[in-house]
Amino acid sequence: xxxxxxxxxxxxxxxxxxxxxxxxxxxxxxxxxxxxxxxxxxxxxxxxxxxxxxxxxxxxxxxxxxxxxxxxxxxxxxxxxxxxxxxxxxxxxxxxxxxxxxxxxxxxxxxxxx
Amino acid sequence: xxxxxxxxxxxxxxxxxxxxxxxxxxxxxxxxxxxxxxxxxxxxxxxxxxxxxxxxxxxxxxxxxxxxxxxxxxxxxxxxxxxxxxxxxxxxxxxxxxxxxxxxxxxxxxxxxx
Numbered sequence: 001x002x003x004x005x006x007x008x009x010x011x012x013x014x015x016x017x018x019x020x021x022x023x024x025x026x027x028x029x030x031x032x033x034x035x036x037x038x039x040x041x042x043x044x045x046x047x048x049x050x051x052x053x054x055x056x057x058x059x060x061x062x063x064x065x066x067x068x069x070x071x072x073x074x075x076x077x078x079x080x081x082x083x084x085x086x087x088x089x090x091x092x093x094x095x096x097x098x099x100x101x102x103x104x105x106x107x108x109x110x111x112x113x114x
Numbered sequence: 115x116x117x118x119x120x121x122x123x124x125x126x127x128x129x130x131x132x133x134x135x136x137x138x139x140x141x142x143x144x145x146x147x148x149x150x151x152x153x154x155x156x157x158x159x160x161x162x163x164x165x166x167x168x169x170x171x172x173x174x175x176x177x178x179x180x181x182x183x184x185x186x187x188x189x190x191x192x193x194x195x196x197x198x199x200x201x202x203x204x205x206x207x208x209x210x211x212x213x214x215x216x217x218x219x220x221x222x223x224x225x226x227x228x
Binding site: 009034045089091104105106107 | 118155157159204206217219220221222
């Protein structure tokens with residue numbers, strides 16, 4: 001069964017600290033993996049996309065990694081800011097074709113305290 | 115910022131009422147989607163469209179219906195709302211098929227049925 005599991009479910013950190021969010025998937029075949037950020041009361045916004053051949057990709061203070069062998073991805077946030085408080089959703093796609101399906105994780109709720 | 119708009123943002127109605135959630139995008143995307151999101155749960159696809167006059171049901175069974183008469187417009191209708199329909203509804207669009215295309219989300223419509 002194709003699944004996407006995220007951990008932790010929720011996380012509280014102090015402003016300025018770093019954190020790492022995890023995403024494990026069993027989706028096969030694999031096409032790509034995206035991390036989305038969803039602010040409270042807003043729609044998700046894409047942060048980064050990882051394809052099979054990519055191991056790491058950065059977008060400002062966000063760095064995503066992918067280990068396609070172990071089917072794991074992580075999102076590392078450096079020097080956290082209050083605006084990083086949001087839900088981070090991992091989405092895995094199969095096949096990558098017009099018929100490709102998306103599998104969503106339940107998200108990690110991150111709270112950054114001053 | 116994505117040019118996709120949902121109205122209303124919030125709606126509280128009584129059981130048995132008919133409601134339509136509006137979704138419009140100005141990006142010229144062929145692909146549009148409706149997702150249902152409950153707290154702490156993953157997004158569930160309830161309807162999608164790959165173009166004008168094309169609509170399909172998603173993975174999650176829903177009593178709602180959709181139409182796609184114009185490329186930019188993808189409304190969702192509930193003929194007779196029930197408390198079980200209380201949820202957040204997110205509209206999204208993508209330039210390519212959902213398999214590898216980035217999803218652009220609206221800000222959501224939060225529906226409460228009393």
